[in-house]
Every structure is written in C-alpha cells, then in structure tokens.
Amino acid sequence: MPLHRIYSVKGVFSPEDKKAIAEGITKVYSVLPKFYVVVVFIDTDLDSFYIGGKPNDRFVRIVTQHLARTNIGSEREQKVLDGIENAFHPYVRDRGLDWEIHIEQMERETWRENGLAPPMPGTDAEKHWAEVDKAVPFTKGEDARH
Structure with missing residues (x-):
C-alpha cells in the first residue's frame, strides 16, 4: 500500500484541498485496490516547522512509502513521482510554495x-x-x- 504523509504548517491546505489532493494521489495508483492508498496530512504549528533553522510556512514535505509494488523500475517510478506531484501542483506549486518529495521502497513481506x-x-x-x-x-x- 502506498502511504503518503504530507507535512505542512496548519492552514496551508483547506479541507477541500486535502480531499482533492487525496483523490488525485489515489488515481495515480489505478492498478491497486483503492483502499491500499493512504494519504495523511500532518499539520503542524509554525513554531514546529523549520527549514534551515527558521520557521517556514511556505514549504510542504511529502514522504511516500510503497509496499504493494516495489522495485517497479525507474521509468514507472518516475511516472508515479510525476503523478503524485501533478496531484498537488495546483495546491503547492501554483500557490508559490516550495516542496520536497521522496518514495521509500519497503519490503512487501513485512506488510x-x-x-x-x-x-x-x-x-x-x-x-x-x-x-x-x-x-x-x-x-x-x-x-x-x-
């Protein structure tokens, strides 16, 4: 199952934004049962979100873990990264926010x-x-x- 944790300062995303982002990310994984796709928004206070030692409310961090399909090949991995980014671009890039994303490949046998x-x-x-x-x-x- 892909687990997506999206870290940001409280208020960066509205409830409607979160729903749209989660739906967009779920569509990236059309070959999987939908319930495999988990998206968790972790909203923090500004005094708990630091970039380079300074509080930052203009940055979003996305950490994804893959369990259901791992080691799927570089080309497919890039398509998945592109799909995830496309799902949140209207809410991050298009609003002038900075972001970072990475995918961790976990062992299927431990799931x-x-x-x-x-x-x-x-x-x-x-x-x-x-x-x-x-x-x-x-x-x-x-x-x-x-």
Whole structure:
C-alpha cells in the first residue's frame, strides 16, 4: 500500500484541498485496490516547522512509502513521482510554495492488512479485494497468477 504523509504548517491546505489532493494521489495508483492508498496530512504549528533553522510556512514535505509494488523500475517510478506531484501542483506549486518529495521502497513481506498477507499483484484474490474495497481472507488458489 502506498502511504503518503504530507507535512505542512496548519492552514496551508483547506479541507477541500486535502480531499482533492487525496483523490488525485489515489488515481495515480489505478492498478491497486483503492483502499491500499493512504494519504495523511500532518499539520503542524509554525513554531514546529523549520527549514534551515527558521520557521517556514511556505514549504510542504511529502514522504511516500510503497509496499504493494516495489522495485517497479525507474521509468514507472518516475511516472508515479510525476503523478503524485501533478496531484498537488495546483495546491503547492501554483500557490508559490516550495516542496520536497521522496518514495521509500519497503519490503512487501513485512506488510499485512487486517492480519492478512496481501495477495500477489494481478491475482483473483487481489481483484476481489479491489471489488470489496477491503482486506478479506482468501484461499491459496485465489492467489495464483493466471
């Protein structure tokens, strides 16, 4: 699952902005069940957000962790980065804010949803998770690739 943590000073994003950004980021991952995509906005006070040792309310930091699809290749990784940035450009770049983003690739084997090891990509089990939009038990046969 991609987890996106977006750090900024309180008030940089309205509730409507946050919803639009989260929806845009979710669309980047169209091959995944939607519930895999988590976006968390971490709003801090100005006296708790420093860049270069100075308070800064004009900077946004995005930290993404990938679990469901890792080591996907440089070209695909760049498309994902571009997609994430495009989702928040109207709310960051177009407002003259500065930003930084990076993606961490985590080991798939260290991930569980509701206590379940997730199904392999493209399997019937993963398709079922996408249909019901949540993690549900599956049989080993449903996790086989066709």
